[in-house]
Each structure stands twice: as structure tokens, then as C-alpha cells.
Amino acid sequence: MAPVAVSTPAPADDIAELKAKLNAVDLNKVNLQLPPDNTLRRYQKAGIDLSGGYPYYPPKPDVVQDVTKIREDVRDGKAYVDPGTRADKEKKALFGAAKEVNDLTTHIGTEIVGLQLKDLTDQQRDELALLVAERHIVFFRDQDLSPQKQKEIGLYLGDGQIEIHPQAAQVPGVGGGVTLIWEAGRKDTQAKGRSFRIPYGGNSFGWHTDLVHEPYPPGYTHLHQDTVPKVGGDTLWASGYAAYDKLSPAFKKLIDGLNGLYRSAHSYKDETNPDAPPKPVIRAHPLVRTHPVTGWKSLWVNRSMTVGIEGFDQTEADLLLNYLHNIYERSTDIQLRWHWTPGTSAIWDNRSTIHTVSYDYSGERHGTRVSSLAEKPYYDPKSKSKAEDLQLQGWIDAPDFAGRY
Numbered sequence: 001m002a003p004v005a006v007s008t009p010a011p012a013d014d015i016a017e018l019k020a021k022l023n024a025v026d027l028n029k030v031n032l033q034l035p036p037d038n039t040l041r042r043y044q045k046a047g048i049d050l051s052g053g054y055p056y057y058p059p060k061p062d063v064v065q066d067v068t069k070i071r072e073d074v075r076d077g078k079a080y081v082d083p084g085t086r087a088d089k090e091k092k093a094l095f096g097a098a099k100e101v102n103d104l105t106t107h108i109g110t111e112i113v114g115l116q117l118k119d120l121t122d123q124q125r126d127e128l129a130l131l132v133a134e135r136h137i138v139f140f141r142d143q144d145l146s147p148q149k150q151k152e153i154g155l156y157l158g159d160g161q162i163e164i165h166p167q168a169a170q171v172p173g174v175g176g177g178v179t180l181i182w183e184a185g186r187k188d189t190q191a192k193g194r195s196f197r198i199p200y201g202g203n204s205f206g207w208h209t210d211l212v213h214e215p216y217p218p219g220y221t222h223l224h225q226d227t228v229p230k231v232g233g234d235t236l237w238a239s240g241y242a243a244y245d246k247l248s249p250a251f252k253k254l255i256d257g258l259n260g261l262y263r264s265a266h267s268y269k270d271e272t273n274p275d276a277p278p279k280p281v282i283r284a285h286p287l288v289r290t291h292p293v294t295g296w297k298s299l300w301v302n303r304s305m306t307v308g309i310e311g312f313d314q315t316e317a318d319l320l321l322n323y324l325h326n327i328y329e330r331s332t333d334i335q336l337r338w339h340w341t342p343g344t345s346a347i348w349d350n351r352s353t354i355h356t357v358s359y360d361y362s363g364e365r366h367g368t369r370v371s372s373l374a375e376k377p378y379y380d381p382k383s384k385s386k387a388e389d390l391q392l393q394g395w396i397d398a399p400d401f402a403g404r405y
Ligand SMILES: [Fe+2]
Pocket: 208, 209, 210, 355
């Protein structure tokens, strides 16, 4: 019998009406940049109204003195309680509900299959926090996630506090705190000079940790990518526990307890010297951080934002920092490279990682990020490294590098 030709009906364009409405907005009155179709689909489902403008840009602080004070009293004297500290160590509620739990590399990254983040119970959220604290980053593909729900999860993980970025473009109508990872929506000049030959342009080196100049920098950070190119635009993360454990005992001793100097990505006017060029916020934090959930030490430096070490001359600091950055950035065994598919959520620990995008794409890449604020970074001299605590063979019993010569 001759095959019967079956014609598949074209899918109804579920966002045609919305696009027509948004295309009719008077651009002389409203600043509206249309996001990609998949993003519109997500927003339509979530009831996010873009007709008043997109993205939303919050009012910007003007002078460096004001920016330095932002969120200094965010905890109002109350200590941050990390949800990971409440979790069942075996994570039975989370793992029991998942279809699969797959570690992606030895030292960093786990993917959970078969769970929707929006449906997690508080107990499962606590266990997820513990898993992220241990594995640095956890991925969930095919998520049905509204920006509102993403914010709610972020508030939970941040013990009631998320970062409301005064610089970044945001999702409108959700009360702030859901920022956009979308090149087309950026107003700043950080990407100036970027090309495939010089992918990061400006003053960035690619590898960085988010918002390290904040008094209470983000801990759990959740990026949901709703639109991504088919090829390219991967993100890479590296483990700060393992980077620290790559140092010799003598070098560890040298940097334990030191404070690094961390700059903001943006620069601002100095109110005491209005003619001076704009300058960043600079804040001191420990170079080696103790993680409040695992108790492990993590190397907390990144080439883009760590600009000095308290008490050291700049040349001395540069020497030490350059070595630490190299260890972190060049050790492929402690890194992970993730290829996004639309609708993927990644929750990472900003206290124990560096990350960078791979700028090898030209298609649309749009995501929403919620950064949960954590504790004031601290160094506990009694804390251990991960290898020391778990007695990891091949790490603690490794010969001194100097001994090889
Ligand atoms: Fe980042």
C-alpha cells in the first residue's frame, strides 16, 4: 500500500497576539526591547507584563560613597542561617524524589533529573542547599519556572534576602531582584571592545565571582536560561575547595587569614573629588573563606575582581594573586563546562567557585538570575580543607611539588 502523506499542522503561534500587542507600543513613550520568543512564552505564562517597558532598569546610585553603604545593614544584626545547615546529610527527601542524580565531574557539578524546582518542599530545598554547598553547582534541565517562583526560591535560600542589583537590567513587575543575563539589555559599557578575538573586552578577564565587593556577597546563585543558542554560550565553573587543596601546606599557611581587596564591576563618581575619574567600590574579605555548611576552606579569589591583599605592596600582592588565579583557572580537573538547553536552571555556590561564560556565540542568550545573599565572609582558623576533612587520598598524601626536583 502506498504510504499515506500526513501533514503535521503548524503549531498555533501562542505568542502571536502578545507580540502584536507589544509591537504596537509607542517606543517614543516606552523603552521596550522585545526579548526572544521563548522568553516571551515564559513571561506570558507567568503573567509578566512588558507593555510598560522592558527591561526594567532600577534607579542607579550615583556616587561611590552611596554604593559602598548599600546592603551594609541587610541582616540588621541577625546572622544568616544557611538552609544547608538544617539538611539531612543523606538528602533522602531530595534524592528519593529524583529520577536520577548524576555527578558530572569528580570535584564539581551534579545534575538532578526528574524534579521541578518549583515543586520542592522546604525539606528538599534544605537538602538541595547542602548538595550545592558540597558539589558547588547543581543543574536541572527542562524546568517550568516563573521569575516569581525563582525569586521565592532565592529568598528561601538567602534566609529572606536577595540582591536587588542597582545596575543590572531586571524583570519588571516582580518587586526587583530578578536580573537579566542578556547582552542586548545591558546599558553599561562593560562589554565595550568585546570581540571574538578579545572575548571579554573592558576590564574583565572572564573568570569571576559575582558581586564580591558587597558586604554580604551572594551565596546560592540561581541562573535560569530560557533562551540559549544551539551551539556555544557554555558556562564554566571551577572549584574553590579543590583550588585551595592544590596548594602546598606552606603556601596554605601563607594565605590563610589574609584579607583580599575586592572591587565592584562598575565605577562611580567620588563625591569628595568630583573631578576624579570614576572609581569602583573596594572591600576587604578573606582570601580563604570557611564555608558555613561544609566547614571547608575555599580559595576566594578571582582575576577580574580581586585587586590586592591587605598589608601587601601591590607588586607582592600581584605575585601571589597571579599564582592563585593560575591554579584556579588552569586546572581543568577541577572545572566543569556546561552546555545549556532552553529551560535549564543552575544553582551554584558563589562562595566557593569562579565562573565564566564562553563567548563563542552570536545567537540570542537570555536568562534570569536571582542571587541569594549569604553570610559576611569569614575565615575560621580551626576549619579544614575538604581533602583534609575527608582524608582524600591523592591529595593529602601527595608529595611536595618541590620534592620533584
Ligand atoms: Fe557572573
